[in-house]
Amino acid sequence: MATQQAIVAGGCFWCTEAVMKDVIGVNEVESGYIGGDKPDPTYKEVCTGNTGHAEGVRVTFDDERITLAQLFDVFMGTHDPTQLNRQGNDVGTQYRSAIFPLDGQEEEARAAIARWNEEHPGEEAVTTIESGEWYPAEDYHQEYWEGEGQRNPYCLAVIPPKLMKLRKSFQKYLKEDA
Numbered sequence: 001m002a003t004q005q006a007i008v009a010g011g012c013f014w015c016t017e018a019v020m021k022d023v024i025g026v027n028e029v030e031s032g033y034i035g036g037d038k039p040d041p042t043y044k045e046v047c048t049g050n051t052g053h054a055e056g057v058r059v060t061f062d063d064e065r066i067t068l069a070q071l072f073d074v075f076m077g078t079h080d081p082t083q084l085n086r087q088g089n090d091v092g093t094q095y096r097s098a099i100f101p102l103d104g105q106e107e108e109a110r111a112a113i114a115r116w117n118e119e120h121p122g123e124e125a126v127t128t129i130e131s132g133e134w135y136p137a138e139d140y141h142q143e144y145w146e147g148e149g150q151r152n153p154y155c156l157a158v159i160p161p162k163l164m165k166l167r168k169s170f171q172k173y174l175k176e177d178a
Helices: 013-021 043-047 068-077 106-119 153-169
Strands: 003-010 026-034 054-062 097-099
Touching: 003 013, 003 026, 003 068, 013 026, 013 054, 013 068, 013 153, 068 106, 068 153, 097 106
Parallel strands: none
Antiparallel strands: 003 054, 003 097, 026 054
């Protein structure tokens, strides 16, 4: 097994985490903060929009089961990369669409954005390519959809449509038990 990691931000990290957990080859998804200038930010601080951080997920995956390119394509196709600093009703720079390439991943990140733009003429992606230090979110944000999220009205309204998009558009990348 060849394990890799990728970091992406596509709005609320609870939503992105829920989607990525259902993708083949994904072994772990960790919610966190990246791209800002405040060390060790808290959720409350990031929610103000003043830290510069995005809510993101760090995905650990087996690249013999899913390639980085495929993972980036799933990411681009399961959120709205055309919305600047927002996803639906979540507004602010912390909800921006961004890829944070790790060593040697920038070319693949640029290619994923280009593929999305090519497949969606007239709907230009505003997804940025950024760098930054990763800070894991507080424990209560991890695996949120599997627990508290099932009782959270926001999650119940927003996450199931994203999971349906995954199932419809990326069926070949679904885990068998998803």
